[in-house]
Amino acid sequence: MDISFKNVSYTYQPNTPFEHRAIHGLSFKISSGSFVAIVGHTGSGKSTLIQHLNGLLRPTIGQVTIGGFQLSSEKKLKQMKELRRRVGVVFQYPEHQLFEETVAKDIAFGPSNFGVDSEEISRRTLEAIKAVGLPEPLLERSPFDLSGGQMRRVAIAGVLAMNPEVLVLDEPTAGLDPRGQTEVMDMFYQLHQQKQLTTILVTHSMEDALHYADHVIILDHGTKYMEGKPEEVFVKKKELNKVQLDVPEVIQFLFKVEKKFGVRLTYHGQGLNEIANELHSIIKGADSIE
């Protein structure tokens, strides 16, 4: 589903001393099937933004369009449930939403709310638990007996079982160990490609944004600061530092190489091996001249 924000602003608790404008004048487009990273410093409005994607918040000003659904301050959306079925949101620390007696029941909670029949639900439960890389026997255990990382995966499975077309991820790897982080992100990327999902990832990790996304939106104080392809956005060191963000390590490395050796390597999305090869050929080249 195509998503577009048109001049969107959102104000918390308007007309009180606690009034707080979280985002304002935000416009952008996300095309169906793309993987978009939303990056920004704490308090830049990322979490507010994603709550517009499934109608948890309605813009104070402006208009949000998600596929055929339109959200604006004037009128309530009638097919809210349908929107929420199609847009799955994995919140920060999603394991806090677990409540059922067994893992299977918890995964089934979403689909059964949306009226999926029981046969289809058990099929999806199996599929979801496999997708998140957990063994099947876990389905009959209580989610509260599991480890933190397993609980996170169960919660993610609960969202996947809704078969959403748009997947919104709010820092899905926060608090996981390094290995778990890569595993979870790789899993999301695989799903994204397999099911042709539109994926929106909110993250603090420039590495993840660079690695997985094909479009990056950078927020600062509730407005759009920059937007573009990751390899274009992440080389602008000065601009990023201004909003307290860093360039990813790979690119930092290239900058350091340039400073130390005067060799300029442009970044165009190459991996570590390719960079090593480029460096190798440059060094070899320099040797042969001597």
Next chain:
Amino acid sequence: MNNAFIIGQYVPGESLIHRLDPRTKIMIIFFFVIFVFFANSAASYGLLTAFSIISAIVTRIKLSYIFKGLTPVWFLIVFTFFLHLIVTREGEVLFEVLSFPIYSGAVIQGSEISLRFFLLILVTSLLTLTTSPIEITDAIESLLHPLKRIKFPVHELALMMSISLRFIPTLMQETEKISKAQASRGVDFKTGPIKDRVQAIVPLLVPLFVSAFKRAEELAMAMEARGYQGGEGRTKLRELRIVNRDRYTALLFILIIIGLFLTRS
């Protein structure tokens, strides 16, 4: 969060009333609540009303915000007034509405009770509007201190109060977070038949309890790790201190109470 309801909501500020010692405020309000019931003439009511309204202005919180926050209470005030109109049968008949007689006594009593009610709510909400929960518990601990002699656990009570007050906003945030997460999984808290809506509470309450217990455990652990062992010999970071500001305010209040007794009929 419910935006309209402000009772219990603290609005930080630098006004004279914000800076008063919380004990001064609590004592003044305590006596105000008692003396409201002594007023019985127009002048005495006028005095108390003026005192409350001026206090509200001095806080420098927008009056419109304070009054809007009292919205749920307005309903009660109006309701009390009309109840009196209908039930009380004293004095002479003023006029008849649909052949139902309205007595002068009813109008007077109705307005008196509603006004008292309004003043009580206004003044007590000024306390919570200008005093942070921590200050209030500190003040209560200090005011209840004499009860220690009869082995009343004053410190423990104050600690319990401040912990529960401290966690109200946290739990509210948690509730909002979980209800959003469950709403995203298709739970409908707002529409549908009552039976479904009651059932929709379960996915909200279970995670909330789980996290509340977890928090309690973590808090207890953190307190013990930092050597907490009850109130014995414990000093305070923020000492409450009565200064001239408080003395003048108390004096002013005593003058108002004397004025109240002079204007009583």
